[in-house]
Amino acid sequence: MDFLFDNERPIYIQLVEKLRIEIVSGKLRPGERILSVRELALNLKVNPNTMQKALVELENEGLVYTERTNGKFVTQNDNLIENLKKKMAEEKVNKYLEDMLDLGIDNKEALKYLKEIGGKF
Amino acid sequence: MELLECKNIYKNFDDKEVLKDVNLKIQKGKIIGLLGKNGTGKSTLIKLINDLLTPTSGEILINGKKPGVESKDIIAYLPERTYLDKEMKVKDAILYFEEFYTNFDKNKAVKLLKDLDLDINTKISKMSKGMQEKLQLILVMSRNAQLYILDEPLGGVDPATRDYILDTILTNFCEGASVIIFTHLIADIERILDEVIFIDKGEIVLTSSADELRNKENASIDEIFRRYFKC
Known part of the structure; x- marks a missing residue:
């Protein structure tokens, strides 16, 4: 570790x-x-x-x-873990969207990128 | 009761004031960084705690008692420079520690040296500087002491040796014991510190929990130290 x-x-x-x-x-x-x-x-x-x-x-x-x-x-307590996971995932998504906005890419377009590139994983 | 307490310590050499009103309280079970540039009184403080000097005024208490025969069993001290006779072999050094310190755990030392693949028949003078530093640290950390005082344990060693030394400190200090690391090389050791104490021109200028200080200043201890001393 x-x-x-x-x-x-x-x-x-x-x-x-x-x-x-x-x-x-x-x-x-x-x-x-x-x-x-x-x-x-x-x-x-x-x-x-x-x-x-x-x-x-x-x-x-x-x-x-x-x-x-x-x-x-x-x-x-699975609910507790699930809620935390959701909260952490939301933080990551917000960070992604903010970073894209900094590049002049709006949310809609950011989603397009995500689909395009994310699909390759 | 504190493991170590320094109360209003002053130390003068002739008319030069080397330590000014130093107050310290060290509790059990902590790793403390006593951080200061060279020539700020660190070594003098170490000598006072180890009963190699006496304060001009003020009082030092180790487990509530003045430094003396008893405190030599409580404290394990790693000096900045080696005091081992380089003509000795490793096994002679082990024997020397065994005879000198009742709380020396020979088996522990032998095991740690074996992990290093160090042959105990090697003459100390034939070992690299890094290996000599490791040997010295192993001997000191193999004592079942309550307070380990390490003077510049990372001085002049390569990064791999540095990691070894940090690991050895972390894994070998007895539960409930404390370690005080006197150093000006902060970046490499700061992650293992509970508390930091800054000393400047013979005075204690800052005492804090390491994490609280990072949180407050949004910076590493190393950077805070550099800012403070503008070095």
Whole structure:
């Protein structure tokens, strides 16, 4: 799990973002047990305290829960994951549309590009 | 109780004030970057904490006690320059640490050296500079200490060695222990820091959580440091 950090943004926020993507994409499955804080931190080569902070944030969002003796798990609440996925996808789409507007390409035309090029994937 | 506390530390050499009213509190379980340019009092502070110098005034407490015989077991210190006799072989250096420090975990050191494919019969003088740095770090991190004080651990090493050193620090500091990294090379280490302390002209000028500082300034610690010191 190699991961390049942007030193200009808080590391824990970048960890939260990375784990959200893993959950939304299904790389981490609903109900799956997450590695311990220390293991995760060492895998990503970050400070365990920073990792801990990121997991607390994910717990606050309900994406992760703790079973007292067994460790931390990914939520089994599919709605929550689905809603997050939708929200994240919307952000990406908005970003795409904004970038296209910067190029002088309106939404309608942007959609045309998407169909044309997206179709080749 | 703090692991390390410096209270109103002043240190003068003749009439030169090298440290001015330094106040520090280091808690357990943190990695702290003590960041400052060369010649700003970093080394003097390290020597005070290690009981190699005494403050002109003020008090240093390690687990609530003044530096002395007990604190030598609490602190594992990596000096900027090697103090190992280069005529020694690696295995002699291990023996030296074993005799000198009761909390030295020989098995851990041997394992880490094996991971490096380093033959313990090699003479230190025959090893590359990077390898010597790694050996020294392994010896220090193999002590089950509570506070690791690392003086410029990345000074003059190549990028691959740098990664090795950072990994070794992260994987080997005991749970609940703290690490203070004294350095002016910030870009490479900043991602592992919990807290940063800037020292300038013998004074502590900034103390902050690393992530809060990034958030506030929208910049890396390295850039904030450069801006601050205009270097």
